Amino acid sequence: MAAVAEPLAPVVDRPSRRSTGALRVVEREARIYQRLWKSSVFTYFVGPAMYLAAMGLGLGGLIEENGAFTGDVSYLQFVAPGLLAATIMQTASADSLWPIMGGLKWMRSFHAMAATPMTPGQIIAGHLTWGAIRVTLSATIFLVVAAVLGAIASPWAVLAIGAAILTGLAFAAPISAFSATQETDSRFPLVMRFIVLPLFLFSGTFFPLSDLPEWLQTLAWISPLWHGVELCRAATTGQVVSWAAMVGHVAVLVAYAAVGLWCGARAFRTRLAA
């Protein structure tokens, strides 16, 4: 039946299929991004350029002069993949805190979606898919900047994009699940300060894990960032010590992402029905 004065063309609409529902969320995000992409891409360039210059060239120069860093690669080449994974972690984490609260509570855009054929699981999957697309973009730009600065030692570095996506999802999924259980954003700064920041510093980002006391090294195993850093570093330096370890890193990151998605879908279902 026509809903307005002029009859509308009859169209058979099928509810969106399970597999495509998440892509509708991506469409929305992409539409919004069309307005923002210039400033966002600019940040993607400037951020890594500054970090690499300061840490790699500045700090790296000092360390190498003193002979404190010995390896097959320069300090810049060592630290670049660490910075890549760490930057991805920070953006993925922040994007899984306030924007989730915005969609569920402040702007309620997830509630609007829930009134359509989309399911809560599709909505969070769509949010994570969009996050993965942005990680792809920012990781690619990072690698280009790093290559120009001489921070990349191997053509296998392209695989670091995949590692970056895994790292991003390993943070985005569980943190999104957490955010969906919160009534206010009061705990969000704590997540950034007491989870993200310590991981940033102690996950083999700036110095090899072997420089840390043994108990901290063991602790690093639970840090998704450490697994991400190891994968990125293997790719950009082209050096793989143990393939078994590589498989292990991938498995841990996939596990974080999968458990996070499962919990997130549950939390979204509860929240959007309340």
Added chain:
Amino acid sequence: MISARGLTKVFDGYEAVAGIDVEVQPGEFFGFLGPNGAGKSSTMRMIACVSPATGGDLRVLGLDPVGDGPEIRSRLGVVPQEDNLDTELSVWDNLIIYGRYFGIPRKVLKERAASLLEFVQLTDRAAGKVDPLSGGMKRRLTIARALMNDPELILLDEPTTGLDPQARHLVWQRLFQLKTQGVTIVLTTHYMDEAEQLCDRLVIMDEGRIVAEGSPRSLIERYAPREVVELRFPDEHDRAAALETIERHGGRIEALAERILIYTDDGDAHVDRLAADGVRTDRVLVRRSSLEDVFLILTGRTLDD
């Protein structure tokens, strides 16, 4: 279109909907009338297949919300109580992107968006943002958005709450126009004039239960005497003195905080009798009974309580 039997919704041990039976026929304009907290919105959210029922039997468009939620939702148009327009998108994109959530092709959506913006008189705001729109415009845009999937059933939760009278009338006009086109519409409201003007049939809800059901006219005829005398008093002393006399004269009396209502079949005659008996008041109003009176008579409370 909707069939509910013994429908209940329990939140943390609190029974928001306490076993209601509802049938809505195709083409009907159906209303849930009741004060805030009566269970109207909870009922709507169960019908909209976003909140599962705690108990009872519910069918929407002949389907079961438990297993067929996405299928049912694809054929519904929902106007929620709280605005959830996408503030990050333009007015136009709000319609297009929402339509995409249903998987409808862009070409179709563009045609629909254009004619729906016309329908809700927002064509000149198409390129603009959502935030600067007035409350009435936002509500109209939400209605247009709910029509993007050409729904068989439209659910509106308190569609004119918070709107000024002019904006309300514009919304009512549009809803009435939809009704004449044969769309089935269900709304909740705590405005009796809204229910009276728009609904073919309605149920009055209070504390999670249905207390009465029928057309606005039949409800008034069944539960309320023809006329109401409203008396207001300048001070508490006059009021107390008058109340005694009023009670002596009989009729159904509701003594509210700011006025006294007397239900009677001939208001003017009743006023004359009271005046002759010495009741002095600065303001007297005789009017016909309305749905609000039906609610008051059935529950002992006003809709605003």
